[in-house]
Amino acid sequence: xxxxxxxxxxxxxxxxxxxxxxxxxxxxxxxxxxxxxxxxxxxxxxxxxxxxxxxxxxxxxxxxxxxxxxxxxxxxxxxxxxxxxxxxxxxxxxxxxxxxxxxxxxxxxxxxxxxxxxxxxxxxxxxxxxxxxxxxxxxxxxxxxxxxxxxxxxxxxxxxxxxxxxxxxxxxxxxxxxxxxxxxxxxxxxxxxxxxxxxxxxxxxxxxxxxxxxxxxxxxxxxxxxxxxxxxxxxxxxxxxxxxxxxxxxxxxxxxxxxxxxxxxxxxxxxxxxxxxxxxxxxxxxxxxxxxxxxxxxxxxxxxxxxxx
Numbered sequence: 165x166x167x168x169x170x171x172x173x174x175x176x177x178x179x180x181x182x183x184x185x186x187x188x189x190x191x192x193x194x195x196x197x198x199x200x201x202x203x204x205x206x207x208x209x210x211x212x213x214x215x216x217x218x219x220x221x222x223x224x225x226x227x228x229x230x231x232x233x234x235x236x237x238x239x240x241x242x243x244x245x246x247x248x249x250x251x252x253x254x255x256x257x258x259x260x261x262x263x264x265x266x267x268x269x270x271x272x273x274x275x276x277x278x279x280x281x282x283x284x285x286x287x288x289x290x291x292x293x294x295x296x297x298x299x300x301x302x303x304x305x306x307x308x309x310x311x312x313x314x315x316x317x318x319x320x321x322x323x324x325x326x327x328x329x330x331x332x333x334x335x336x337x338x339x340x341x342x343x344x345x346x347x348x349x350x351x352x353x354x355x356x357x358x359x360x361x362x363x364x365x366x367x368x369x370x371x372x373x374x375x376x377x378x379x380x381x382x383x384x385x386x387x388x389x390x391x392x393x394x395x396x397x398x399x400x401x402x403x404x405x406x407x408x409x410x411x412x413x414x415x416x417x418x419x420x421x422x423x424x425x426x427x428x429x430x431x432x433x434x435x436x437x438x439x440x441x442x443x444x445x446x447x448x449x450x451x452x453x454x455x456x457x458x459x460x461x462x463x464x465x466x467x468x469x470x471x472x473x
Contacts, residue, residue, distance in 0.1 A: 182231030184300045184436060185224060185327075186293050188311035189237040189281070193217055193270060195329055197263040204454070211453045213266040218273055218458065224310055224327065227334055232305065232436040235274055236292050237283040245288075245420050252420065255366045269453070276446045278439030287427065290315055294423035297324055299431040308336055314362075315421060317342045318353040347379030355388040358417035367417055370410040372403065388414055 196216025203212035225233070245252050274281045282292055290313065297307045297319050306323040309316050312330045317337075320326060326337035335341075339350065348356050359378040361369025373381075381398075385391040391398070392411060398404040407414075443462050450459035 182305050183228060184232040184234065184296075184305050184307045184433075185228050185230035186296060186307060186309045187221065187224070187233070187235045188289055188293065188309070188313060189235045189270075190289060191311050191313065192220055192329070193263065193267060196220060197260065197266070205452060206454045207452075210262040210266060211269070211455070213263050214269040214273065214453060215455060217270050218455075220329070221279075228308055228327070228336075230308070232300070232433065233279050233438050234296060234436045235279060235281045236289045236296070237281065238289040239284045239287045239292075242288050242291065242424075243286065248416050248419055249367065251366050253365050269449075272449060273446070276449060277441045280436045280438065284427070284429075291424040291427060294319060294425045295427040296431070296436075298425040300433060300436075303433050305433060314353075314357070315423060317346065318350055318421075318423060320350040346375070348382045352382050352387065354418055354422050356382055357421050358388055358414050361417065362421070365420070367420055368413060369417070370414065371406045373406065377403070388418065 193213050196219075197213035200212040200216045203210070203215055205211045221235075241253060271281060282296070284292055293309060293311075293316070297309065300307050301321065301323050304323075306325075308325050308327050309319065310327040310329065312328050316326055320337065320339060320342045322339070326341075327334075328337060337345075342350050342353070346353060346356055356375075356378050359370050359373050359381065360375055361367050369378075381391055382388075385394055385397075391407060392414075395404060395407060398407060443465060447459055447462045450456075450462065
């Protein structure tokens with residue numbers, strides 16, 4: 165797995181094992197870009213996404229105090245998902261040009277801060293995140309995934325939580341939060357989403373089946389497979405007919421929504437430990453981008469500490 169390494173709710177963190185923060189890179193870059201407007205460098209280049217990303221990452225690290233960090237980027241759409249559904253994510257508009265030109269700046273910041281960054285050609289960030297999560301959890305290092313993507317609810321476990329940037333209250337989502345949101349267990353989330361569909365990813369669900377109906381079905385039958393094995397027990401004629409008509413779609417959706425946790429490649433958890441930031445390079449970047457407050461923080465920092473946050 166290509167890795168570019170550096171040189172308030174502890175319930176999911178057993179003592180002494182540390183914690184890995186995984187950041188959905190593109191998702192946070194988009195969020196930063198739209199949260200801050202009209203921020204430009206002294207040369208007139210847009211810097212709103214860079215600044216917002218730096219501030220959000222700093223807040224997350226201050227909140228979680230992780231021992232390991234990985235910012236994971238999309239390397240393209242998965243070929244197998246496109247083959248299953250040619251329209252998969254096809255409705256998404258292209259990245260705004262002013263955001264695209266700032267991504268290199270975000271990576272420059274990460275490199276200067278010695279924060280590991282991960283990308284694989286042809287691999288969606290979700291699958292890279294899922295694979296890293298599996299390996300880290302197996303190594304007894306609890307994981308917090310920073311993303312608003314509901315697909316990650318399928319990964320939540322005793323030692324895997326979610327940090328949703330859309331939350332008004334900063335908290336780690338665990339098993340109870342997933343149950344409260346969906347009405348099902350994390351292990352049933354793939355089937356739950358397969359029934360509902362996902363408009364964001366252009367995945368059609370069963371006609372007339374929304375979150376509540378999907379929850380009721382999963383609770384009654386246990387799984388999508390259980391529904392179809394006992395389809396005669398579905399009392400509503402309309403619902404039963406809709407489920408039968410969408411049987412192939414539901415099976416396809418399960419394959420689309422299930423995240424891969426088995427990507428090939430050697431995984432080394434120590435490579436996700438941030439190193440000492442290069443304060444001189446960061447100061448020059450902040451000067452170039454016009455981030456006066458961040459530059460002043462650098463100038464006040466003790467270089468022997470070797471860390472910005």
